[in-house]
Amino acid sequence: MAKIKAIRGMNDILPEQTPWWQFLEESTQSVLSSYGYQEIRTPIVEQTDLFKRSIGEVTDIVEKEMYTFADRNDESLTLRPEGTASCVRACEEHGLLFNQVQRLWYAGPMFRYERPQKGRYRQFHQIGVETFGMQGPDIDAELILIGARLWKKLGVDQAVSLQLNSLGSSVARQAYKEDLVAFLSKHVDELDADSRRRLQSNPLRILDSKDPKTQALLHQAPDFHAYLDDESRQHFQQLCEYLDAAGIPYVINPRLVRGLDYYGKTVFEWVTDRLGAQGTVCAGGRYDGLVEQLGGRATPAVGFALGVERLILLLESEAGLAAERLQQADIYLLPLGAEASKAAMQLAEGLRNETGLRVLLGCGGGSFKSQMKRADKSGAEIALLLGEDELSQQRVTAKPLRSGEEQQAISWQALSSYLNNRFKS
Numbered sequence: 001m002a003k004i005k006a007i008r009g010m011n012d013i014l015p016e017q018t019p020w021w022q023f024l025e026e027s028t029q030s031v032l033s034s035y036g037y038q039e040i041r042t043p044i045v046e047q048t049d050l051f052k053r054s055i056g057e058v059t060d061i062v063e064k065e066m067y068t069f070a071d072r073n074d075e076s077l078t079l080r081p082e083g084t085a086s087c088v089r090a091c092e093e094h095g096l097l098f099n100q101v102q103r104l105w106y107a108g109p110m111f112r113y114e115r116p117q118k119g120r121y122r123q124f125h126q127i128g129v130e131t132f133g134m135q136g137p138d139i140d141a142e143l144i145l146i147g148a149r150l151w152k153k154l155g156v157d158q159a160v161s162l163q164l165n166s167l168g169s170s171v172a173r174q175a176y177k178e179d180l181v182a183f184l185s186k187h188v189d190e191l192d193a194d195s196r197r198r199l200q201s202n203p204l205r206i207l208d209s210k211d212p213k214t215q216a217l218l219h220q221a222p223d224f225h226a227y228l229d230d231e232s233r234q235h236f237q238q239l240c241e242y243l244d245a246a247g248i249p250y251v252i253n254p255r256l257v258r259g260l261d262y263y264g265k266t267v268f269e270w271v272t273d274r275l276g277a278q279g280t281v282c283a284g285g286r287y288d289g290l291v292e293q294l295g296g297r298a299t300p301a302v303g304f305a306l307g308v309e310r311l312i313l314l315l316e317s318e319a320g321l322a323a324e325r326l327q328q329a330d331i332y333l334l335p336l337g338a339e340a341s342k343a344a345m346q347l348a349e350g351l352r353n354e355t356g357l358r359v360l361l362g363c364g365g366g367s368f369k370s371q372m373k374r375a376d377k378s379g380a381e382i383a384l385l386l387g388e389d390e391l392s393q394q395r396v397t398a399k400p401l402r403s404g405e406e407q408q409a410i411s412w413q414a415l416s417s418y419l420n421n422r423f424k425s
């Protein structure tokens with residue numbers, strides 16, 4: 001019978017890769033907690049309308065990327081393609097936005113029906129950060145500082161750079177949209193097929209086109225910054241001042257737009273040139289209109305989401321991982337025979353209590369030779385052998401696995417302090 005395989009574009013993350021994931025997750029959590037951010041967890045499935053109403057009907061996500069299905073009660077449900085909408089829904093539902101500010105983060109899988117390739121999958125993971133109730137550019141700057149601190153902590157700060165833009169108010173965007181469409185309509189022949197389609201549905205996205213001919217044409221298109229409203233202009237300028245004061249370099253990219261409808265004012269992306277076409281590792285911006293759009297009171301909001309898989313690709317190519325993360329254990333306790341096995345289980349419990357070291361017990365029997373192979377593969381520094389002789393004398397033979405040191409006999413009583421000493425540094 002043919003074996004069942006995982007779904008295309010949905011990856012298993014194997015034990016040799018999870019240390020990188022854990023490193024990224026722990027680093028992110030510690031940076032976010034140092035800024036006072038709190039975690040929120042929401043369901044992976046939501047009503048389809050939540051995403052239609054928030055992300056926008058004429059975006060790539062809603063048009064062609066959502067995993068939508070009818071449940072047994074014929075309700076239309078969707079696997080979340082991103083986290084912001086769910087976060088806003090949850091905050092509204094539980095009254096977290098009324099007269100208060102929130103600094104929140106979440107992490108987990110997202111689902112989009114895209115063409116799988118390096119850095120682009122159908123189930124992928126994001127760590128998202130959302131803030132509510134703060135309208136000044138100081139919080140926009142804080143989010144960027146969080147990113148910068150994280151890249152440093154991960155050791156990829158030399159590999160990423162910051163792109164920044166303002167999308168202005170919806171009134172400014174509307175005026176610009178009309179002029180952009182008028183301009184591009186005169187040059188339809190020079191547009192790529194996607195952009196031609198977007199001319200009617202979502203013209204701002206054309207600015208994002210990767211097609212060289214379209215890009216060339218856009219150089220002559222009206223400049224969005226000329227349309228910026230005063231408030232947005234000032235907000236943007238102040239944000240730049242905060243970043244200058246913090247010594248964070250950035251590139252202003254007037255063609256940076258985001259794929260989702262709900263952004264206005266600040267938008268930013270952290271990009272790298274080391275991953276080919278999938279170069280955006282983190283993206284975000286301000287979405288002051290979304291809470292109201294979903295039925296709440298108008299609430300200023302700004303956030304970002306980082307793509308975990310892309311960052312891990314970058315980590316693997318740019319940064320090191322502490323060797324002990326790649327090991328399974330510090331100590332391998334190797335019993336020989338049924339009697340020794342019973343004693344070994346007790347001994348291992350005691351060592352875990354008294355040393356805090358990672359103790360791997362050789363379960364399942366096997367020859368001495370095959371057990372030693374497993375001990376070696378575990379990455380343990382030291383094997384503790386427990387045979388019949390050792391058992392009768394209440395000792396173990398400690399055999400260093402990574403150095404040429406001699407093995408030595410150690411009594412059970414002295415074992416914890418011997419190990420604590422040895423692993424002290």
Ligand code: ATP
Nearest residue numbers: 114119120121124259280281282283305306307310
């Ligand atoms: P792209 O332009 O690459 O399609 P996007 O604008 O659709 O990205 P966002 O919705 O802003 O992406 O998501 C934030 C981040 O999540 C992206 O910058 C990227 O790092 C990551 N991401 C988005 N889609 C995928 C995917 N299909 N597979 C892996 N990572 C993804």
Ligand code: MG
Nearest residue numbers: 060061114259
């Ligand atoms: Mg996309």
